Amino acid sequence: xxxxxxxxxxxxxxxxxxxxxxxxxxxxxxxxxxxxxxxxxxxxxxxxxxxxxxxxxxxxxxxxxxxxxxxxxxxxxxxxxxxxxxxxxxxxxxxxxxxxxxxxxxxxxxxxxxxxxxxxxxxxxxxxxxxxxxxxxxxxxxxxxxxxxxxxx
Numbered sequence: 001x002x003x004x005x006x007x008x009x010x011x012x013x014x015x016x017x018x019x020x021x022x023x024x025x026x027x028x029x030x031x032x033x034x035x036x037x038x039x040x041x042x043x044x045x046x047x048x049x050x051x052x053x054x055x056x057x058x059x060x061x062x063x064x065x066x067x068x069x070x071x072x073x074x075x076x077x078x079x080x081x082x083x084x085x086x087x088x089x090x091x092x093x094x095x096x097x098x099x100x101x102x103x104x105x106x107x108x109x110x111x112x113x114x115x116x117x118x119x120x121x122x123x124x125x126x127x128x129x130x131x132x133x134x135x136x137x138x139x140x141x142x143x144x145x146x147x148x149x150x151x152x153x
Contacts, residue, residue, distance in 0.1 A: 022053065024103040024119045027110040043106075052106040060101040067094050082139035089136055092129040099125060 018026035044051045051057060071090050074083055099122040102108050108118055 022104060024100065024122050028116055028119060050106055053104060057101060057105045060097055060105075063097050064094060064101075067097070082136060085132075085136045085139050089129065089132045092125060092132055096122065096125045096129050 014023075014026060014029045017023070018030065042054070044054045067090055071087060071094075074080065074087055074090070077083055099118065103115070103118055103122055108115055
């Protein structure tokens with residue numbers, strides 16, 4: 001059974017994933033124009049700005065509202081284990097969602113000079129969010145007292 005070269009995963013090869021999913025990194029890799037996905041959702045023009053994937057934009061707004069509700073409920077608890085650590089995770093998640101909202105929807109266009117910098121910040125925040133979630137898993141083992149700088153950083 002042979003596989004086509006487009007379906008092969010390799011280190012640094014984003015052709016397959018970027019042709020199926022719109023990621024913030026995709027316009028910066030591949031050819032000079034980047035890699036565009038095969039299928040988009042419909043675009044909407046709003047006050048001289050072309051908004052890409054408005055359904056994704058709506059989902060991001062819902063995620064921001066739900067995250068704010070979760071942060072409010074977590075902050076109201078005073079004796080929960082790992083409360084500060086999980087709030088830190090949710091703040092990072094909100095920042096990732098805001099950056100994704102700006103980059104995927106086209107509010108910051110891919111042709112802008114700032115797009116690579118915002119993409120770098122976005123990818124750094126994604127990495128920090130995953131590390132925060134991983135390290136928050138160790139809070140329950142009480143290696144460090146929760147809420148202390150050692151457990152937060």
